[in-house]
Amino acid sequence: MIRVGIFGYGNLGRGIENAIRQNPDMELVAVFTRRDPSTLTIGTDGVTVAHASDVADYKDKIDVMILCGGSATDLPVQTPELAKMFNVVDSFDTHAKIPEHFENVDNAAKEGSNVAMISVGWDPGMFSLNRLYASAVLPEGKDYTFWGKGVSQGHSDAIRRIEGVLDAKQYTIPVENALEAVRSSSEPELTTREKHTRECFVVAKEDADKARIEKEIKEMPNYFADYDTTVHFITMEELKRDHSGIPHGGFVIRTGKTGANKENNHVIEYSLKLDSNPEFTASVIVSFARAAYRLSVKGEYGCKTVFDIPPALLSIKSAEEIRKELL
Amino acid sequence: MIRVGIFGYGNLGRGIENAIRQNPDMELVAVFTRRDPSTLTIGTDGVTVAHASDVADYKDKIDVMILCGGSATDLPVQTPELAKMFNVVDSFDTHAKIPEHFENVDNAAKEGSNVAMISVGWDPGMFSLNRLYASAVLPEGKDYTFWGKGVSQGHSDAIRRIEGVLDAKQYTIPVENALEAVRSSSEPELTTREKHTRECFVVAKEDADKARIEKEIKEMPNYFADYDTTVHFITMEELKRDHSGIPHGGFVIRTGKTGANKENNHVIEYSLKLDSNPEFTASVIVSFARAAYRLSVKGEYGCKTVFDIPPALLSIKSAEEIRKELL
Numbered sequence: 001m002i003r004v005g006i007f008g009y010g011n012l013g014r015g016i017e018n019a020i021r022q023n024p025d026m027e028l029v030a031v032f033t034r035r036d037p038s039t040l041t042i043g044t045d046g047v048t049v050a051h052a053s054d055v056a057d058y059k060d061k062i063d064v065m066i067l068c069g070g071s072a073t074d075l076p077v078q079t080p081e082l083a084k085m086f087n088v089v090d091s092f093d094t095h096a097k098i099p100e101h102f103e104n105v106d107n108a109a110k111e112g113s114n115v116a117m118i119s120v121g122w123d124p125g126m127f128s129l130n131r132l133y134a135s136a137v138l139p140e141g142k143d144y145t146f147w148g149k150g151v152s153q154g155h156s157d158a159i160r161r162i163e164g165v166l167d168a169k170q171y172t173i174p175v176e177n178a179l180e181a182v183r184s185s186s187e188p189e190l191t192t193r194e195k196h197t198r199e200c201f202v203v204a205k206e207d208a209d210k211a212r213i214e215k216e217i218k219e220m221p222n223y224f225a226d227y228d229t230t231v232h233f234i235t236m237e238e239l240k241r242d243h244s245g246i247p248h249g250g251f252v253i254r255t256g257k258t259g260a261n262k263e264n265n266h267v268i269e270y271s272l273k274l275d276s277n278p279e280f281t282a283s284v285i286v287s288f289a290r291a292a293y294r295l296s297v298k299g300e301y302g303c304k305t306v307f308d309i310p311p312a313l314l315s316i317k318s319a320e321e322i323r324k325e326l327l
Numbered sequence: 328m329i330r331v332g333i334f335g336y337g338n339l340g341r342g343i344e345n346a347i348r349q350n351p352d353m354e355l356v357a358v359f360t361r362r363d364p365s366t367l368t369i370g371t372d373g374v375t376v377a378h379a380s381d382v383a384d385y386k387d388k389i390d391v392m393i394l395c396g397g398s399a400t401d402l403p404v405q406t407p408e409l410a411k412m413f414n415v416v417d418s419f420d421t422h423a424k425i426p427e428h429f430e431n432v433d434n435a436a437k438e439g440s441n442v443a444m445i446s447v448g449w450d451p452g453m454f455s456l457n458r459l460y461a462s463a464v465l466p467e468g469k470d471y472t473f474w475g476k477g478v479s480q481g482h483s484d485a486i487r488r489i490e491g492v493l494d495a496k497q498y499t500i501p502v503e504n505a506l507e508a509v510r511s512s513s514e515p516e517l518t519t520r521e522k523h524t525r526e527c528f529v530v531a532k533e534d535a536d537k538a539r540i541e542k543e544i545k546e547m548p549n550y551f552a553d554y555d556t557t558v559h560f561i562t563m564e565e566l567k568r569d570h571s572g573i574p575h576g577g578f579v580i581r582t583g584k585t586g587a588n589k590e591n592n593h594v595i596e597y598s599l600k601l602d603s604n605p606e607f608t609a610s611v612i613v614s615f616a617r618a619a620y621r622l623s624v625k626g627e628y629g630c631k632t633v634f635d636i637p638p639a640l641l642s643i644k645s646a647e648e649i650r651k652e653l654l
Contacts, residue, residue, distance in 0.1 A: 014587075015585070018585060018586055018587055019585065023466060095654070098651070098654050099647070099650060099651055102650060124654045126460065126595075130597075131653045132641070132642055133641065136614040136617075137453070137607075137610050140349050183600075256610075258345060258606040258609075258610055259345055259603065259606055260345055265602050266600070266602060266603075266606075266607050266610075267599070267600040267601075269598045269600075270457075270596070271595075271596045272593070272594070272595055273510075273593065273594040273596075274591075274594075275590075275593060276585060276591040276593075279585040279591055280464075280593050282585075283583075283585055283593075284464050287463040287464050290463075305654055306638070307637065307638050307639040307646070307650070307653075307654070308637050308646075309638075310635050310636060311456055311633070311634050315459055315462065316463070316466070319634070319635075322459055323426060323429060326458045326462070327446055327451045327455045327632055327633075327634070
């Protein structure tokens with residue numbers, strides 16, 4: 001049994017807890033929280049809930065610690081710290097800061113002789129893998145990533161900060177025509193506006209100026225100004241009834257050419273359609289936690305990404321079984 | 328530079344030759360043929376064409392030998408034989424015999440301290456990888472593989488063996504309704520007939536009994552009897568004009584459930600749309616040839632499949648570059 005710890009118990013942490021139940025070679029040993037542990041009820045009976053500050057006591061009781069904090073402030077500190085004590089997996093997703101995070105975690109993991117996997121999930125994660133495989137197979141071609149239809153937490157939060165807004169949900173939606181243009185192998189150059197639209201469902205205060213709110217949303221730099229944005233004002237009841245899920249997904253497409261005269265086109269497409277973004281992310285993380293543990297047992301250590309993992313290590317099945325059943 | 332040899336110069340061998348040109352860290356050193364080498368003109372200037380029986384002379388001149396023979400009779404003999412002398416990659420695709428082939432090649436590769444990669448291409452190959460990743464990530468779910476639209480060489484050959492047939496091309500076509508049913512997460516049980524249809528373009532001899540030919544095709548056991556098959560009689564000119572390509576492709580879809588009560592559905596879909604089946608297969612093989620070479624340089628040996636290869640080894644880019652650009 002692979003003994004797993006969960007560090008941080010939000011949506012992702014709960015997803016990890018559920019995912020562990022689907023993997024019979026894993027057991028959840030403890031959940032660590034910065035809250036008062038006595039106030040936290042988790043979904044699995046008989047599992048310790050401990051304070052984050054006591055984590056060092058679990059050094060020999062946990063094979064892999066899964067970090068469920070945020071990329072902005074939690075993981076840059078927590079992953080290096082915990083990688084000194086445990087094999088760890090995180091889902092660090094600030095793409096631009098990955099090289100720096102890798103460096104910090106690598107040093108810590110080497111100090112502790114642990115395996116530390118960073119940036120595991122679907123993007124970064126499964127999408128990254130597909131970008132890598134496709135570009136290695138078709139060196140002369142072009143990559144496209146589309147996101148959605150799905151909820152962007154960051155964009156929803158940005159709307160909620162506008163004066164007069166009680167709550168909001170923002171969906172990122174890939175533009176169907178852009179997808180079709182990419183699939184045609186024409187290698188189009190697409191602007192931000194051409195790739196995605198943004199649809200916002202907003203609950204405003206009763207006396208709020210909706211026209212002003214809509215204008216503030218649509219003109220918000222970085223978040224909305226470069227997109228065609230639609231704003232719907234709805235009631236709190238409608239928001240809760242119709243928009244309480246956290247779906248997401250997207251497409252990684254590479255088109256490329258082969259042949260003596262580059263006369264043949266090829267389209268490689270990978271897509272995800274997810275009812276729950278955090279639960280799917282958790283499911284990916286748990287499979288890579290297995291790989292991290294197995295690498296550690298082999299004596300490897302240091303920081304790893306999804307690119308470094310032989311896929312066979314992800315599966316609960318033996319090498320013979322996967323060759324027979326899946327090859 | 329990775330020095331590559333091609334063993335067998337048919338459609339796949341020519342595809343390998345073209346793919347090597349797209350990979351600036353590789354050079355083609357020699358092409359080996361069982362024909363009289365003086366009769367073979369290849370597409371690359373200055374490359375040796377040698378007889379297959381002289382291959383041992385190239386032991387120290389080639390880093391990876393790519394085997395381009397057929398799975399029925401060539402590869403079961405050639406791959407083990409050559410794995411004693413070279414790092415090799417083959418595209419052995421008789422799924423049921425992979426365990427036996429693996430065993431034979433593994434023994435030979437260990438004897439020669441070489442890396443031998445078997446069953447590389449898109450199915451087995453990229454499709455296998457996607458079946459593995461998806462099933463590891465979503466343990467509670469169901470896998471589906473659809474092929475096409477594309478030319479099946481085996482089915483085309485089967486039609487050509489019918490009395491009165493001059494030439495023929497057969498397309499395997501996935502049934503759109505079946506794809507939609509799978510994508511709906513309903514986990515349908517699909518019969519052979521429900522998944523694919525077969526469309527045949529046949530050139531008959533002038534005096535041939537077309538009704539008999541059509542009946543023989545449609546009732547042919549294993550090949551056509553279990554499918555809804557359409558037969559079109561066309562002229563040799565039409566066949567050459569409209570059906571001379573070797574397109575193929577397909578879909579690997581896994582749907583699975585997560586959540587405390589399995590309330591969330593997820594769809595993972597990978598698809599290929601290929602203008603040239605052999606050229607795409609060749610492109611996959613060449614990227615894995617790079618990995619085979621790198622593993623060998625690290626001192627590894629024995630038989631490997633796509634499941635054993637850390638994806639980073641496939642890319643011409645450095646680990647730092649792929650983390651920065653693709654993660």
